[in-house]
Amino acid sequence: MNAIRPPSALREGALAFLARYDGLKARLPGDPALRAAAAELFRAGGLPGPREEAWRYTFLRPLVEQEFHEPLVPLADCGPLLARLPAIDAPRLVFVDGRYRGDLSVPPVQAMVTTGAPALGPLARPESEKMVALNTMLAEDGAEIAVPAGVDAGTLLLVSLGTDAHGRAVAFHPRHAVHLAAGARLTLIEICMGEGAYLHNPVLSATIEAGATLTHLRLQDEAKGAFHLSTVYADVAEGGTYDSFALNLGARLARMEVHARLAGPGAAAHLNAAQLLSGNQHGDFTTVVAHDAPNTQSRQTVKNVLTGNARGVFQGKIEVARAAQKTDGYQMNQALLLSPGAEINCKPQLEIYADDVKCSHGATVGELDAAQLFYLRSRGVPEAEARAILVRAFLSEALDPITHEAGRAALEQAVAAWWETQAA
Amino acid sequence: MPAVEETLDTVNAVTGSTYKWGFSTDIEMEMAPKGLNEDIIRLISARKNEPEWLLAWRLSAYAAWLKMEEPEWAMLRHPPIDYQDLHYYAAPKQKAGPKSLDEVDPALLAMYEKLGIPLKERAILAGVQGAGEDEQERPQVAVDAVFDSVSVATTFRATLAKSGVIFCPISEAVQEHPELVRQYLGTVVPAQDNYFAALNSAVFTDGSFVYIPKGVRCPMELSTYFRINARNTGQFERTLIIAEEGSQVSYLEGCTAPQRDENQLHAAVVELVAMDDARIKYSTVQNWYPGDTEGRGGIYNFVTKRGDCRGARSKISWTQVETGSAITWKYPSCILRGDGSVGEFYSVAVTNNHQQADTGTKMIHIGKNTTSTIVSKGISAGHSNNTYRGLVRVRPSAAGARNFTQCDSLLIGNNCGAHTVPYIESRNPTAKLEHEATTSKIDEDQLFYCRQRGLSQEDAVGLIVNGFCKDVLKELPMEFAVEAQKLLAVSLEGSVG
Numbered sequence: 001m002n003a004i005r006p007p008s009a010l011r012e013g014a015l016a017f018l019a020r021y022d023g024l025k026a027r028l029p030g031d032p033a034l035r036a037a038a039a040e041l042f043r044a045g046g047l048p049g050p051r052e053e054a055w056r057y058t059f060l061r062p063l064v065e066q067e068f069h070e071p072l073v074p075l076a077d078c079g080p081l082l083a084r085l086p087a088i089d090a091p092r093l094v095f096v097d098g099r100y101r102g103d104l105s106v107p108p109v110q111a112m113v114t115t116g117a118p119a120l121g122p123l124a125r126p127e128s129e130k131m132v133a134l135n136t137m138l139a140e141d142g143a144e145i146a147v148p149a150g151v152d153a154g155t156l157l158l159v160s161l162g163t164d165a166h167g168r169a170v171a172f173h174p175r176h177a178v179h180l181a182a183g184a185r186l187t188l189i190e191i192c193m194g195e196g197a198y199l200h201n202p203v204l205s206a207t208i209e210a211g212a213t214l215t216h217l218r219l220q221d222e223a224k225g226a227f228h229l230s231t232v233y234a235d236v237a238e239g240g241t242y243d244s245f246a247l248n249l250g251a252r253l254a255r256m257e258v259h260a261r262l263a264g265p266g267a268a269a270h271l272n273a274a275q276l277l278s279g280n281q282h283g284d285f286t287t288v289v290a291h292d293a294p295n296t297q298s299r300q301t302v303k304n305v306l307t308g309n310a311r312g313v314f315q316g317k318i319e320v321a322r323a324a325q326k327t328d329g330y331q332m333n334q335a336l337l338l339s340p341g342a343e344i345n346c347k348p349q350l351e352i353y354a355d356d357v358k359c360s361h362g363a364t365v366g367e368l369d370a371a372q373l374f375y376l377r378s379r380g381v382p383e384a385e386a387r388a389i390l391v392r393a394f395l396s397e398a399l400d401p402i403t404h405e406a407g408r409a410a411l412e413q414a415v416a417a418w419w420e421t422q423a424a
Numbered sequence: 425m426p427a428v429e430e431t432l433d434t435v436n437a438v439t440g441s442t443y444k445w446g447f448s449t450d451i452e453m454e455m456a457p458k459g460l461n462e463d464i465i466r467l468i469s470a471r472k473n474e475p476e477w478l479l480a481w482r483l484s485a486y487a488a489w490l491k492m493e494e495p496e497w498a499m500l501r502h503p504p505i506d507y508q509d510l511h512y513y514a515a516p517k518q519k520a521g522p523k524s525l526d527e528v529d530p531a532l533l534a535m536y537e538k539l540g541i542p543l544k545e546r547a548i549l550a551g552v553q554g555a556g557e558d559e560q561e562r563p564q565v566a567v568d569a570v571f572d573s574v575s576v577a578t579t580f581r582a583t584l585a586k587s588g589v590i591f592c593p594i595s596e597a598v599q600e601h602p603e604l605v606r607q608y609l610g611t612v613v614p615a616q617d618n619y620f621a622a623l624n625s626a627v628f629t630d631g632s633f634v635y636i637p638k639g640v641r642c643p644m645e646l647s648t649y650f651r652i653n654a655r656n657t658g659q660f661e662r663t664l665i666i667a668e669e670g671s672q673v674s675y676l677e678g679c680t681a682p683q684r685d686e687n688q689l690h691a692a693v694v695e696l697v698a699m700d701d702a703r704i705k706y707s708t709v710q711n712w713y714p715g716d717t718e719g720r721g722g723i724y725n726f727v728t729k730r731g732d733c734r735g736a737r738s739k740i741s742w743t744q745v746e747t748g749s750a751i752t753w754k755y756p757s758c759i760l761r762g763d764g765s766v767g768e769f770y771s772v773a774v775t776n777n778h779q780q781a782d783t784g785t786k787m788i789h790i791g792k793n794t795t796s797t798i799v800s801k802g803i804s805a806g807h808s809n810n811t812y813r814g815l816v817r818v819r820p821s822a823a824g825a826r827n828f829t830q831c832d833s834l835l836i837g838n839n840c841g842a843h844t845v846p847y848i849e850s851r852n853p854t855a856k857l858e859h860e861a862t863t864s865k866i867d868e869d870q871l872f873y874c875r876q877r878g879l880s881q882e883d884a885v886g887l888i889v890n891g892f893c894k895d896v897l898k899e900l901p902m903e904f905a906v907e908a909q910k911l912l913a914v915s916l917e918g919s920v921g
Contacts, residue, residue: 322839337853349843357863360863
C-alpha cells in the first residue's frame, strides 16, 4: 500500500491541533493513554484529505486556514442564543463551547446523565475515522446518557452553543454517548447553534439494545462562520430501531457523518436528512449503513436544496454482510439546484455479499419542474409562493416521517425561516 | 431455497473445462526478451519501423509511467504484477508481411478457423446464413486479426477502400497515413492519462486503425479479433477510430486466450473520435480466459476506452458483454463536448468462480443539450465480485444536459459480491440526472413459473438471465447478439444455465 500523503496545508492544520494537545495533555480529563494513542494516530494520519475516497468532495482547507484557540472561561451572555432555541417543553443538556453548563441545563428524570468528562462510548474508535482521532485526542467534556431497560425516557434536548469569543475562533470536540437498554425509548433532539467562527467536532456513539428505539432529530444551525464536523455511530441490536433525521443548514463548512450498524436480526435504521445550503456554504451528509444480521432494514431519504454558489455532498454506502440475508435496504437522494452556481456531488454506494436481499438506491438531480411551476402560476399563485410550495413539497418526503410533533414543528420552522431568508 | 441450492450444486459439479477457447497454438514466434526498459521500447519501435516522433512519444509515456503508481481504488485484489517478468513483444515469425491470406501461416488460419473467426473474405458469420439471396447482399464483416503483438490479417480492405474507409493495423497506418495517426493519437487518452494507459502508450504493439471519411457510412461491420497465445506475454493493443463529419461506423471486438495457469496481462487503449453528426457504435464481447474454478490463471484485463464526441450531434455508443478475464478493470467513457452529442453505455458483466470485475463508464457532459444513457447489468456467481463504478459529471457549460442511469445486479449464490459505486456530479441547474440501482437474486416466482412449464432448472435460469440482460443484448449487432447469448449461457454454466 502506498501511504496517502495529505496536501501540505492539511499537514500544517493538523500540526496546530497537535500543538494544542501537547500543551493541554496534562490537564485533559480521562485516560491519558487512550488520548496518547489517539494523538499518535492523528500525528500519523493527520486531517482527512481529498485524496481519501470518503473525503473526495469535502476539502478541509478553509478549516486549516482558520486559527483556533482554547475556549475561554465562558463570559459570553448566552441569553440571546438560548432565546433562539425552539420552544420544546423537555429537559435539556446545554453545552457552551463544548463544556457542560449545569446552570443552563434541566436534567431529565427518566434517564441517567453524567457530564464533566468525555463519554467515550464503546463504538467510536480513533483508528476508524481521522476526525474521531482528533476528537479523542482533544475531547474535554460530553454527556453520557443512559436509559434503563423498558423505560420510556421521553424527550431530551442536547444543545450545543458556540460563542463568539471576541473574535478568537475556538475549537471544541465534545464526546457524547447514549445507551438504551433493552426495550428503552428516547427521543434525543440535538440542536447546534452559535455565533462567530468556531469548530464544533462532536462525536456521539449510541448503543441501542434489543427492542429499544432511539429517535434522533438533529438541527445543525451553526453560525455562518462556523465549521461543523460531526460523527455519529449507532449500533442497533435485535429488533431495535435507530430513527434519525438531520437538517444540515448552518455553518460555512459542515459534514454530518453517520455510521449505523444493524447488528441484530430485525434491527432497523432510518437515516433521513435534508440539506439546505446557500451562499458559499459547503454541506456534506455521509452515511454508512452496515447490515450485519438477517432481516434488517434501512431507509434513507436525503433531500438537497442548493442556491447561490453552495455545494452539497451526499455519500451513502449500504454494506450487506454474507450473514445478512433478507436485508431490505433503500436509499433515495434528490437534489434541487436553484441557481447556476450551485453544485451537487453524490455517491450512493452498494456493497453486497448476500444473495437474498432487496437493495436499491436512486438519485435525481435537477431544477424546479417548469411544468409544475406553470401549473401553479396558471392558477394565480405568485412566482415566489409557487417556488416555495414546490420546494416544501420536495422536502416533505424526508420531513413527513418524523412523528415527534414538537420536534417536527421546530425543524419545519427552521426550514421556513431558511426559505424566507432566501426569498428576501 | 431449493432452487438456489440446486443451482449451487451444479456450480460445484461443473469445472472450468467449459472454456472452449482455451487451446493454445504452436507457432514459431519471435519474442523480445523479458522485461521493460527503454531498449525494449526502442526495439518495438524499430521492429515497427516507426518514425522518430512516435518513438519519442513512447519514451515520454514510459518516463511518465515510471513515476506513476498502480491504482488501488478499484475493488480488485490480486498479487502484485511483475512488469519485468513479461515479454512485451511476441509475433509469429514470417517473411516481410503477407500480401494476401494465402501467405499467412496455415497454422494461424487453422486457429482462427477453430475460433470461428472468418478470415476468408465473403465468409459469413454463423447464425445469419441465407440473409440474402445474392452474396453481395449478405451481411459482411471485415476482420482485423491481432495475434499476440501483431496484426496477422485484415480482410475486405479493398472493398472498404472503394468507399474511402481506411481499416488496417495501426502499425501500418503509422507508415501509410502518418499525418492522421499523428493528428489523433493520444488526443482522447493522453499518454499520461493513467498507469495502464501510460504503459500501453510506451509499449503498444498493434491494434486497429479506422478512418471513415466525411459523409461515408461504412459499408460493412468492422471487427477486430484479439488473441493472446504466447506464454508470459502481455498484450498491449491500441485502437484508434476516427469518424469524420456525418459518417457512421459499427465496430466489433472479440477476445480469447489459451487456458494457462499463470496470469497474463492485457492493457489496451481505445480512442474514438466523432466529428459533427458522426456515429460510432463500438461493441465488445470480451471472453479472455477467466481462470479455472479455483481462480488459477486468467487474464488481467486493464483497459482504457474513451470516446470523444468532438462534433455537434455526434454519437458514441459502447456496448460490452464481459464474461471473461480473471480481473476486469475497464470504464469505456464518453466526453460529450459537441452540443447535442449523445453518449451511450450498455453493459453486461458476468463473473463466476473467482473472477473479479470492476467496470462501468464515465459520461462527461460539456456541450449544451448533451444526453447520456447508462444501462449496466451485473451478474455475480460463485466466489466472484462484480462492481459497477460510474461517473456522470455535468460541467457548468452543459446547459440542458440529460442523463439516465440504470444499474442492476443479480446475485447467484451467497459467496459472491455485487457492488455499485456511482458518482453523480452536477454543476448546472438545468441538467437533469436520474440514477437507479437495484440488487436482487433470481426471483423464485419466475423460476417456479418456468419450471412448472417444463423448463429444466438450467434453461429456466438461462432464460431469466437473458431477460435480465435484454436491454443490453438488444443493442448488439445481430451477429454478436447471437454469440453473446451463447456466451452468457456458457459463462454461467454450472451456476445458472
